[in-house]
Amino acid sequence: MAARLEIEGGVRLQGEVSASSAKNAALPALAASLLTAEPVVLENLPALADVTTIRQLLERLGAEFSELPGGGTRVQVSRLKSHEAPYELVSTMRASVLVLGPLLARTGVARVALPGGCAIGLRPIDQHLKGLTRLGADIEIENGFVQARSSRLKGCRITSDLVTVTGTENLMMAAALAEGTTVIENAAREPEVVDLAWLLQAMGARIDGAGTERIEIVGVPELGGCRHRILPDRIETGTLLVAGAITGGDVTVTNAVPRNLSALLAKLEEAGALLEVGEDRIRCQGPERPRPTDLITSPFPGFPTDMQAQMMALIGLADGLSRVTETIFENRFMHAAELCRMGARIEIDGATAIVRGVEHYEGAPVMATDLRASASLVLAGLAAKGRTGVSRVYHLDRGYERLEAKLQKLGAKIQRLP
Ligand code: EPU
Numbered sequence: 001m002a003a004r005l006e007i008e009g010g011v012r013l014q015g016e017v018s019a020s021s022a023k024n025a026a027l028p029a030l031a032a033s034l035l036t037a038e039p040v041v042l043e044n045l046p047a048l049a050d051v052t053t054i055r056q057l058l059e060r061l062g063a064e065f066s067e068l069p070g071g072g073t074r075v076q077v078s079r080l081k082s083h084e085a086p087y088e089l090v091s092t093m094r095a096s097v098l099v100l101g102p103l104l105a106r107t108g109v110a111r112v113a114l115p116g117g118c119a120i121g122l123r124p125i126d127q128h129l130k131g132l133t134r135l136g137a138d139i140e141i142e143n144g145f146v147q148a149r150s151s152r153l154k155g156c157r158i159t160s161d162l163v164t165v166t167g168t169e170n171l172m173m174a175a176a177l178a179e180g181t182t183v184i185e186n187a188a189r190e191p192e193v194v195d196l197a198w199l200l201q202a203m204g205a206r207i208d209g210a211g212t213e214r215i216e217i218v219g220v221p222e223l224g225g226c227r228h229r230i231l232p233d234r235i236e237t238g239t240l241l242v243a244g245a246i247t248g249g250d251v252t253v254t255n256a257v258p259r260n261l262s263a264l265l266a267k268l269e270e271a272g273a274l275l276e277v278g279e280d281r282i283r284c285q286g287p288e289r290p291r292p293t294d295l296i297t298s299p300f301p302g303f304p305t306d307m308q309a310q311m312m313a314l315i316g317l318a319d320g321l322s323r324v325t326e327t328i329f330e331n332r333f334m335h336a337a338e339l340c341r342m343g344a345r346i347e348i349d350g351a352t353a354i355v356r357g358v359e360h361y362e363g364a365p366v367m368a369t370d371l372r373a374s375a376s377l378v379l380a381g382l383a384a385k386g387r388t389g390v391s392r393v394y395h396l397d398r399g400y401e402r403l404e405a406k407l408q409k410l411g412a413k414i415q416r417l418p
Contacts, residue, residue, distance in 0.1 A: 008413035009384035013249035038225030101174035155180030178219035202226035292320035309376035318357035335373035
């Protein structure tokens with residue numbers, strides 16, 4: 001039977017806890033190791049199910065992994081033994097599509113299963129494919145696979161129709177080995193894109209403008225090995241801060257990067273939390289009762305869709321009505337119905353959730369269909385009266401490094417049951 005979490009709610013969380021490194025930076029960093037025959041050393045890979053999945057994929061493609069005695073993970077793809085990302089791995093984790101750009105750039109051929117929809121939306125990859133085609137790849141869809149071929153890719157101007165994080169990353173990796181200059185317009189500005197640019201630069205790539213909407217990449221014939229430290233996870237940081245806020249507690253997250261969390265911090269303050277922001281730490285003292293707070297998700301530096309569910313759990317307890325609008329994914333309100341089972345009053349009207357605050361949640365057995373939705377249920381459980389059982393913990397394990405251990409450290413009564 002799959003593991004579940006049992007939470008006895010009502011404890012005000014207190015203390016200090018450190019953020020792990022970011023899942024959404026670790027995945028592209030690992031994919032980037034395909035761009036060179038030399039070793040790439042990642043100093044602080046987080047222990048996450050999604051990291052295990054991409055490791056399995058890279059191993060199939062020919063990567064060798066070793067743990068270094070002084071710490072860090074060494075990954076080396078001396079020779080590619082396959083150029084295919086199979087359906088079973090892509091369907092487990094969509095980010096597997098990140099191998100498409102690097103494989104094509106290094107070997108001129110890649111075959112990657114089409115991801116298809118998932119629990120939070122349709123999530124097509126047309127912008128990845130459009131960009132690669134502009135770079136000179138010949139792309140066909142055959143039997144559910146993207147089949148891409150090219151001789152050396154050629155620099156070009158790519159204007160993305162919409163802001164896509166992994167799309168920008170895929171194109172940046174492909175363009176790093178292309179001939180000539182590539183400009184990506186309407187690029188994603190997420191901190192994880194910037195972290196990947198730093199890694200690629202350490203490998204010898206020439207990239208300007210990462211973190212802005214215009215990224216310029218001057219292709220080089222070859223990339224080399226490097227050592228890289230992955231940036232801290234802003235979504236994990238945010239989730240732990242909300243844990244402090246929702247329990248009326250006093251939680252400090254260390255190893256944080258406050259500038260990557262501005263939109264969330266503004267909303268926490270609007271909801272009544274008291275924040276103290278240091279250089280690499282954030283202290284959050286929760287209000288007696290949250291204030292109603294409207295929010296709308298948008299690409300960075302806007303409010304992150306990956307924090308929408310957790311914030312909804314918090315304002316579900318507010319003294320009044322809030323509106324939460326999701327603009328990134330079309331089906332990312334799956335947590336609302338589960339929160340309602342705990343006593344929340346939430347109605348969905350298209351892309352907007354109307355959240356009428358209740359005085360308290362009641363513990364209940366709940367389950368979620370995706371990672372951040374599961375996190376929101378854990379948060380609601382921490383605040384609820386009585387006992388909450390969150391099943392399908394494997395969703396959480398995809399993106400949080402032992403979340404329950406960190407919450408226990410803050411005093412939460414939470415345990416993992418087999
Ligand atoms: N989109 C297209 N065509 C494309 C690419 C994207 O229509 O070719 C659409 C998507 O369907 C979506 C929107 O554009 O509606 C934005 O999607 P994006 O491509 O930016 O998402 P992603 O790159 O697949 C990453 C994170 C997600 C995070 C989103 C948005 C990784 C590995 N994943 O996904 O993280 O929600 O950006 O910030 O970086 C999570 O960690 O829980 C998670 C889902």
